[in-house]
Amino acid sequence: MFEHWQREDGCDWGIPEVGVSKVTGRRATILLIDDSATERTRAVGLMQRQRPTWDVLSAAGAREGLTQIVSNPIEIDVVVCDMVMPDMDGRELLAEISRTHPNLPVIVISAQGNDQIAAQSLEMGAVNYVPKRSLAEGLVPAIDEVLKSQKELALSQDVMRHVVSNRAVFVIESSLEQIRSLVNLTRTRLVSLNRFNSESVQSLTAAVRESLLNAYYHGCMQVNEVPMQHARDTYVQLAEERRNGSDPGNHPIELEIQFDHRGITFRIRDNGPGFDVDQTLEQINATASDVDRTDRGTGLQLIHSVSNRVEFNSAGNEISFTRLMDDPG
DSSP: OEEEEEETTSOBOOOOOOOOOOOOOSOOEEEEEOSOHHHHHHHHHHHHHHOTTSEEEEESSHHHHHHHHHHOSSOOOEEEEESOOSSSOHHHHHHHHHHHOTTOOEEEEESOOSHHHHHHHHHHTOSEEEEGGGHHHHHHHHHHHHHHHHHHHHHHHHHHTTEEEEEEEEEEOSOHHHHHHHHHHHHHHHHHHTOSOHHHHHHHHHHHHHHHHHIIIIIISOOOSSTTSSOHHHHHHHHHHHHHHSOOOOOOEEEEEEEOSSEEEEEEEESSOOOOHHHHHHHHHHTTTOTTSTTTTHHHHHHHHHOSEEEEOTTSSEEEEEEEOOOOO
């Protein structure tokens, strides 16, 4: 990763990799939402054993969990929710939390553990995903990571509001986990800049997520030769089969984030074959009103809807999109 920072007074800060002490404060509050009483008891027990300083709340379903989020007098720091519940599934729950509490991080747990679930949780905006078979060793570290990120965000916001220019370049491997980490970092950076409202932070984070997932599936795994050729569930399964069937090799994905007083630009590139941009955009526009098209093309539509400018390179394996600063008024 390369990163360059400049202060308002023109001096360089360099790479901000300085160590900071943890912020002390109230006990962390974790809300677990799972319709299985057995799984709730298990998960609550392991959190209380491994982190006795946490306050752990539980809810027997999504709607009960939403009620606790709204009515609990203590602010909830992290939500842990099951992917499949009878009253409301994980996708609906995350959408509602995202709408009402956009800054509340959610970790998804599921009895299934495969790329399909990992991709779904990433697409839904969850900050992490832990298979239930790995709860004992994976859940508490995942929550620790979120809490640490929140503390670092609180410390960085006062500094970041003075930044007038910043450029960062990240090169990651073709991995859903690395994509998830980069999406979380992007969201944290957008929040810490304090130049965009919560709705813009959500939409820009989603646009970056869609671009990175397209780079992974279309560019690295080459399972969706033409965007919109398959619905996402179909090519996620194809990608998992390809990854497990043979060594896919190392296909890097590059993300560049450039920020100044005018706005922010994201550039995402992969080393895949690219696609015919004009033809794809024509397909998307032609099917914009087709209710049966599921999620095909919605990633590009989302990117266009949240950006002031969208550009592709001639090969179709690089996208850049710019969002101007939100009006402070």
